[in-house]
Amino acid sequence: MALTDIKTLAQELSKEYNAPNPDLAKCGQYLSKLKIALIELQYLTHEGKHNNIEELTLARDVLEIGAQWSVRTKDIPSFERYMAQLQTYYNDYSELPTSPLKYNLIGLNLLCLLSQNRISDFHTALETIESQELLNNPAIQHPIKLEQSLMEGSYNRVWSSRADVPSKEYLFFIDILMDTIRNEIASCSEKAYSSLPLKDAGTLLFFTNMEDILNFAKERNWKVNPVEQKAYFHSDADERISIPANQIIKQTMFYARDMDRIV
Known part of the structure; x- marks a missing residue:
């Protein structure tokens, strides 16, 4: 594909993606064609020697749309691939003008690592960012504060962080974090209580409507009593374990007689 055709296709991708209601499927088609074209020109493999600022910026802009598109289509592996390719443009091409999306995407990547509980990778990624920018x-700052809240167990701050996200793409990874938090809270609640009123369970789990509470209860195999409006938890204590009492008593007496003979 000629470079002029790549530029035209990249403009069409940008126009579609930034539309009020973008066609994400069409954006995916544009991205597939552009990635093939950029690979042919060695802008994704970096095997050739590139020094054309306009063309490098074009390739970077395509990758940035691809990373955002991956989040909006909930494709985490695709997002990670785009971010891996973007690292070269962010770190190795200092002559490029700074992208207005750079730190938003770096923050998204940090949040992605956090949502997968990859804490060591999270801190490694932080070390590559200049302190002043941090x-x-x-x-x-948004994912850094979230990580601090998680370490402190301040889950309400994680939930509240939805209100001040740097971009709407952040909500995808925060929702993944909240699913993890809810299951952790549910596991603790099952050990601490035999039952809970549905309203209280909803407050604990940061649910705002009854349908979400009931769906979660079904996933956790809780027994819901609609009359009492309570959720009853499955407890390990409910599982009767058969203990062969007579056999144990006989063995104990046998050992006691042996001890008498030794003494």
Whole structure:
């Protein structure tokens, strides 16, 4: 594909993706064609020597749309691949003008690692970012504060963070985090209580409507009493374990007689 055709296709991708109601399937088709074209020109493999600022910026912009598109289509492996390719443009091409999406995407990547409980990778990624940018950029600060809240067990702050996300793409990974948190809270509740009123369970689990509470209860195999409006938890204590009492008593007496003979 000629470079002029790549530029035209990239413009069509940008126009479609930034439309009020973008056709994500069409964006995916554009991205597939552009990735093949950029690979042919060695802008994704970086085997050739590139010094054309306009063309490098074009390739970077396509990858940035691809990363955002991956989040909106809930494709985490695709997002990780786009971010891996973007690292070269962010770290190795210092001559490129800074992208306005750079720190938003780096923050998204941090949040992606956090949502998968990849804490060591999260801190490794932080070490590659300049300290001044860490302190000042809201997109980077957001996942850092979330990680601190998780370490402190302040799950209400994680939930509240939905209200001030740097971009709507952040909500996807926060929802994954909240699913993990809810299951952790549910496991603790099952051990601490035999039952809970549905309203209280909803408050604990950060649910805002009854349908979500009932769906979650079904996933956890809770027994819901609609009359009492209570959820009853399955307890390990409910499982009767058969203990061969007579056999144990006989063995104990046998050992006691042996001890008498030894003494």
